[in-house]
Amino acid sequence: MVTNTASSSGLTGVALITGAGSGIGAATARAFAAKGVSRLVLVDFAPAGLKTLEAELQSGGAQVLVVQADVSKEAEVKDAIAEAVTAFGRIDYCVNSAGTAALGALVETSTEDWNRVMGVNITGVFLCVREQSAQMLKQDPLASDSTDPKRQQRGSIINLASILGTVAVPGVPAYVASKHAVVGLAKAAAVEHAGHGIRTNNIAPGWIDTPMTNNAxxxxxxxxxxxxxxxxxxxxxxxxxxxxxxxxxxxxxxSFVNGATWIVDGGFTSL
Ligand SMILES: NC(=O)c1ccc[n+]([C@@H]2O[C@H](COP(=O)([O-])OP(=O)(O)OC[C@H]3O[C@@H](n4cnc5c(N)ncnc54)[C@H](O)[C@@H]3O)[C@@H](O)[C@H]2O)c1
Structure with a gap:
């Protein structure tokens, strides 16, 4: 007889989402709450979207910690993780969705724009993955998520890469380079941490209707x-x-997905 031991109780841990004030990050916080996650940490450098989402999730019964932090700043990332652990004791499902872009041809891209995009999209993701992994390495595997010991995890980290981490289009060179780097970072983290019960993966969305794309x-x-x-x-x-x-x-x-970049693009990169 085959028994599915993947998930006995659903998602019982603590979720931490960066870029939670808008778009994919906000939708992810709602999706976690809908799956029963009752402790959520919402991180963003822009406070507006966080307040609305906090109220919405609290009205559904969740405990919510809001942290205003810029993921490109080391001290702010360290403080955000420390605040989360102080509030909830551990972090189990991290989704790093904070991201930005600069538009323009490569020969017209300023060093300032290059550094800004790299600062958020790859240095910011690196800082988050480093601090999240360091915390996860200290915590026990979460037995309440699965009855199967080999599936129990110290934590999962997901970064928002992009199809532009796999292919390129003209007009966004820093974004393309930063997202290619995110693809490599998840592999680097996976090979170091897979044996410690930590999975690090990316999602590579195609064209998604959010405030990032839905503007002239x-x-x-x-x-x-x-x-x-x-x-x-x-x-x-x-x-x-x-x-x-x-x-x-x-x-x-x-539980066996690690170092992967999942393309979710409606078939765009299959053309
Ligand atoms: N929308 C798309 O089509 C698409 C496609 C592929 C990948 N992505 C990626 O998905 C992620 C989410 O994008 P989205 O479409 O939801 O965008 P969005 O603009 O709706 O949300 C991004 C959020 O990140 C926050 N943020 C930006 N810089 C930050 C910083 N330095 N520190 C903390 N927070 C910061 C913003 O305040 C915003 O709330 C990004 O990494 C983006 O590159 C989006």
Whole structure:
């Protein structure tokens, strides 16, 4: 008889989401709460979206810690993780969604824009992965998520890469380079931490309808390459369609997925 031992009680741990105030990050926080996660840490440098989401999740019965922090700043990332552990004792499902972009041809990209995008998209993800991993290495595997010891995890970390971490389009060179680096970072973390019960993976979304993409400035630069009509699915993805993958990858049902970059793009990179 085959027994599925993946998840006995659902998601019983603590979720921490960066970039939680908007788009994919906010949808991921909601998706975790919908799957029963009752302790959530919401991190963003912009406070506006966090307040609304905090109230919404609390009204659903969740305990919520809001941390205003810039992920590109080492001290702020360290403080954010420390605050989370002080509040909830551990962190189990981290989703690093904070991200930014700069638009323009490579020869017109300023060093300032390059450093800003790299600072958030790769240094910021590195700082988060480093501090999250360091905490997870100190905590016991979460037995309440699975009855199968080999599936029990000290933690899961998911970074938001992009299809632009696999292919390139003209007009966003720093973004493309930063997302390629995110793909490599998850592999580096996975090979060091897989034996310690920590999984580090990426999600690579295609064109997703969020405030990052849903504005005339971005569309004017990128629509020729990545607009929804160019996607085999014939539409943009929704933030919720990325969030659902994040929740699955965080769970012990994905216990053998490590160092992977899951493309969620409606078929765009299959063309
Ligand atoms: N929307 C898409 O089509 C798409 C496609 C591929 C990848 N992604 C990636 O998914 C992630 C989420 O994107 P989104 O579409 O939800 O964007 P979004 O702009 O809606 O949300 C990004 C959030 O990150 C926060 N943020 C930005 N810089 C920060 C910093 N330094 N410190 C803390 N918070 C910061 C913003 O305040 C915002 O709340 C990003 O990493 C993005 O590159 C998005």
């Amino acid at each position: 400035h971005v569309a004017s630069v990128l629509e020729a390459q990545t607009q929804p009509a160019k996607t085999p699915a014939g539409r943009a993805g929704s933030a919720e369609e990325i969030a659902d993958v994040a929740v699955f990858l965080s769970s012990t049902e994905a």
